[in-house]
Amino acid sequence: MARYELVKRSVALITLTNPPVNASSSAVRHAIAKSMKCALSDPEVTAVVICGENGSFCGGADIREFAGPLKGPPLVPLLDAIEAGEKPVVAAIEGVALGGGFELALVCHYRIAHSKARLGFPEVTLGILPAAGGTQRLLRLIGIPAAAISLKLGIVDQVTEQNACEVAVEFALRAVAKPLLSRRVSMLTTRCPPDLDALLDAVTMQVKKKAPGVMAPLACIQAVRAAATMPYYKGIKREGELMATLFNSGQAWALQYCFFAQRTAGKWTLIRSAAVIGLGTMGRGIAVCLARVGISVIAVESEKKLLETGRQMVIGMLERDAKRRGVSASLNLFKFTLSLHDLKDVDLVIEVVFEDMALKKRVFQELSKVCRPATLLCTNTSGLDVDALAGVTDRPHLVVGMHFFSPAHVMKLLEVVCGPRSSSETIATAMSLGKRMGKVSVAVGNCPGFVRNRMLKPYIDQATFLLEEGATPEQIDKALEDFGFAMGVFRMSDLAGLDVGWRVRKESGLNGSDVDPESPPRRRQGRRYCLIPDMVCEQGRFGQKTGGGWYMYDKRGGTNAKPDPLIQNLLETYRSKYGIQPRNISNQEIVERCLFALANEGFGILEDGMAARPEDIDVIYLFGYGFPRHRGGPMFYASMVGLERVLKRLEHYHQAHPDVPHLKPSPLLKTLVACGIPPVQKWREHIKTMHSHL
Numbered sequence: 211m212a213r214y215e216l217v218k219r220s221v222a223l224i225t226l227t228n229p230p231v232n233a234s235s236s237a238v239r240h241a242i243a244k245s246m247k248c249a250l251s252d253p254e255v256t257a258v259v260i261c262g263e264n265g266s267f268c269g270g271a272d273i274r275e276f277a278g279p280l281k282g283p284p285l286v287p288l289l290d291a292i293e294a295g296e297k298p299v300v301a302a303i304e305g306v307a308l309g310g311g312f313e314l315a316l317v318c319h320y321r322i323a324h325s326k327a328r329l330g331f332p333e334v335t336l337g338i339l340p341a342a343g344g345t346q347r348l349l350r351l352i353g354i355p356a357a358a359i360s361l362k363l364g365i366v367d368q369v370t371e372q373n374a375c376e377v378a379v380e381f382a383l384r385a386v387a388k389p390l391l392s393r394r395v396s397m398l399t400t401r402c403p404p405d406l407d408a409l410l411d412a413v414t415m416q417v418k419k420k421a422p423g424v425m426a427p428l429a430c431i432q433a434v435r436a437a438a439t440m441p442y443y444k445g446i447k448r449e450g451e452l453m454a455t456l457f458n459s460g461q462a463w464a465l466q467y468c469f470f471a472q473r474t475a476g477k478w479t480l481i482r483s484a485a486v487i488g489l490g491t492m493g494r495g496i497a498v499c500l501a502r503v504g505i506s507v508i509a510v511e512s513e514k515k516l517l518e519t520g521r522q523m524v525i526g527m528l529e530r531d532a533k534r535r536g537v538s539a540s541l542n543l544f545k546f547t548l549s550l551h552d553l554k555d556v557d558l559v560i561e562v563v564f565e566d567m568a569l570k571k572r573v574f575q576e577l578s579k580v581c582r583p584a585t586l587l588c589t590n591t592s593g594l595d596v597d598a599l600a601g602v603t604d605r606p607h608l609v610v611g612m613h614f615f616s617p618a619h620v621m622k623l624l625e626v627v628c629g630p631r632s633s634s635e636t637i638a639t640a641m642s643l644g645k646r647m648g649k650v651s652v653a654v655g656n657c658p659g660f661v662r663n664r665m666l667k668p669y670i671d672q673a674t675f676l677l678e679e680g681a682t683p684e685q686i687d688k689a690l691e692d693f694g695f696a697m698g699v700f701r702m703s704d705l706a707g708l709d710v711g712w713r714v715r716k717e718s719g720l721n722g723s724d725v726d727p728e729s730p731p732r733r734r735q736g737r738r739y740c741l742i743p744d745m746v747c748e749q750g751r752f753g754q755k756t757g758g759g760w761y762m763y764d765k766r767g768g769t770n771a772k773p774d775p776l777i778q779n780l781l782e783t784y785r786s787k788y789g790i791q792p793r794n795i796s797n798q799e800i801v802e803r804c805l806f807a808l809a810n811e812g813f814g815i816l817e818d819g820m821a822a823r824p825e826d827i828d829v830i831y832l833f834g835y836g837f838p839r840h841r842g843g844p845m846f847y848a849s850m851v852g853l854e855r856v857l858k859r860l861e862h863y864h865q866a867h868p869d870v871p872h873l874k875p876s877p878l879l880k881t882l883v884a885c886g887i888p889p890v891q892k893w894r895e896h897i898k899t900m901h902s903h904l
């Protein structure tokens with residue numbers, strides 16, 4: 211509900227986290243109170259910045275809570291305490307600061323607003339008035355009457371085009387030594403025009419004419435009069451009395467009802483009920499995503515014991531999730547079953563069984579028989595052929611991939627995999643369901659690995675080839691982390707688990723009993739192959755979950771990665787076995803080989819029509835692999851480096867490693883260079899001529 215962290219060593223940064231608009235629910239107020247207490251009592255903290263997550267400061271009191279009794283700390287004393295504090299507090303306003311959100315900003319000693327921020331008191335549209343000192347403070351700040359832009363009025367201290375939070379932190383550092391008394395808005399005197407009574411009477415007449423019988427605007431005028439004529443402590447008392455009258459009026463109830471009714475009416479949806487087949491880690495996460503947005507879920511497992519384990523895990527996740535969001539857990543939306551026959555009436559099914567085509571086909575055949583003809587059938591496969599699954603059903607046009615990423619209830623990315631027979635309506639429904647679940651949905655074509663995993667392969671391959679040639683996991687990770695990734699490729703692989711890739715390689719005949727015995731060493735299917743990842747897995751090292759992978763961890767599930775002498779040893783033995791002379795590898799080579807191979811595959815994907823635009827690929831990598839946002843995504847990064855340079859370097863590396871096809875520059879890259887290197891937004895024009903699967 212609010213994150214607390216120390217930045218620049220002495221600024222306490224409080225980030226409100228209550229999506230979608232960071233409304234000040236009881237849980238948010240509680241978190242603000244706790245964070246402020248922490249900040250004011252910590253001698254290290256010299257200033258405080260309050261901001262909101264996801265580009266929104268605060269949309270005001272949580273209107274959903276108006277129907278029940280007041281819970282959590284009341285807003286007025288909380289805000290008074292912030293204003294009275296002895297450390298400067300700066301509001302960093304992006305998006306909206308409305309109602310109680312604006313009131314929160316007004317008790318801060320300084321306000322930094324983004325140029326597109328919207329500040330105001332829309333309470334009157336809900337039949338109430340700003341009752342946490344808003345009417346009293348705003349008028350003390352800007353006087354009566356006032357109408358102009360915020361900066362001119364002195365509502366905000368700085369308007370910025372940059373990230374308001376970063377600007378506010380710098381501002382806060384500069385504000386530390388300055389006196390606070392004059393920054394407490396409640397201590398100011400309201401500037402009034404000499405003809406105040408006449409002005410307020412005229413406004414009252416106008417309001418009565420424009421909105422006959424409506425109470426809230428008239429109460430607002432009375433609050434303005436109080437701000438103009440009374441000391442703050444009396445004014446706020448009057449504001450509270452007016453609010454009490456309005457709050458319990460039928461008008462307020464009606465207006466608040468209208469607010470939600472308007473939004474509910476716009477939420478026509480095809481999907482009211484869904485089923486999730488398979489309650490492993492992914493299935494559980496997906497089930498929680500569905501229930502969070504009010505969709506009833508039938509959760510299916512194949513065995514009683516698995517069903518019971520799944521049930522308990524889902525309930526635990528729902529309860530933790532609900533607690534974090536300050537809502538009650540939607541357990542009543544769930545039904546757990548062993549029988550697919552229970553799915554006969556659901557609107558949509560998401561299959562999340564093992565990555566085994568034969569098993570998935572059996573499930574889809576069965577679903578075809580039990581589900582009503584209009585039910586959408588979705589698979590969460592991470593790379594198998596969606597069309598092959600569609601082919602075993604009686605409704606191939608209603609089959610689509612919904613590829614979530616682990617942990618599904620946290621990761622934002624959703625690849626909607628469009629098979630050649632998926633209908634536009636099916637794709638649109640899956641995309642809008644993704645949006646409803648708060649995902650960033652991207653439509654992709656049906657090719658092995660789809661977009662994210664298909665591109666990941668050359669990226670990881672390059673990293674492992676670099677290991678063979680002399681680098682260490684630490685060196686490669688450091689180079690990628692210096693580039694901006696939160697985690698390098700090996701730390702990330704340890705987090706995700708190494709066994710999945712191992713199983714996929716076995717199934718593709720790259721390792722295990724299916725390998726062609728005639729294959730030359732370190733070559734598979736005619737191309738270079740690094741055996742080190744398989745050797746790590748053969749030792750039972752699957753990453754963090756087993757306490758060891760590319761790194762060692764202090765325990766199973768530990769996150770503190772330490773270089774492992776065992777891996778160092780394995781690399782040395784491997785190199786000497788295959789006669790590889792290790793060489794010094796520069797960070798530049800690491801970054802170029804990994805990232806240019808990644809982008810090169812992206813060009814291939816665009817060329818094959820498996821992604822509609824370079825922007826789609828970049829979004830997939832921003833939200834599905836933590837690509838550093840300030841680099842824009844792999845395709846944008848390639849364009850920033852310069853396509854000509856990317857092409858030259860790929861040619862150079864491919865010449866040095868001719869048995870690595872991923873380093874061979876893609877024809878689209880060559881085309882773009884040949885046609886004058888258009889900006890990334892224009893690449894589409896050159897892709898249009900090719901075959902699109904989307």
Ligand SMILES: CC/C=C\C=C\CC(=O)SCCNC(=O)CCNC(=O)[C@H](O)C(C)(C)COP(=O)(O)OP(=O)(O)OC[C@H]1O[C@@H](n2cnc3c(N)ncnc32)[C@H](O)[C@@H]1OP(=O)(O)O
Nearest residue numbers: 230233269270271272273274285308309310332341342473
């Ligand atoms: C002692 C008493 C002390 C203090 C009293 C304070 C009074 C208040 O603060 S009352 C609240 C004042 N704020 C508002 O009136 C803002 C209302 N919201 C809006 O105007 C808009 O939602 C918006 C913030 C401008 C965003 O608009 P838009 O981007 O078009 O999205 P919407 O579809 O309107 O909203 C998205 C989503 O957010 C929910 N929501 C918005 N504001 C609130 C809120 N204050 N409380 C709870 N929920 C809010 C809205 O219902 C939508 O939810 P869905 O579930 O997605 O429909």
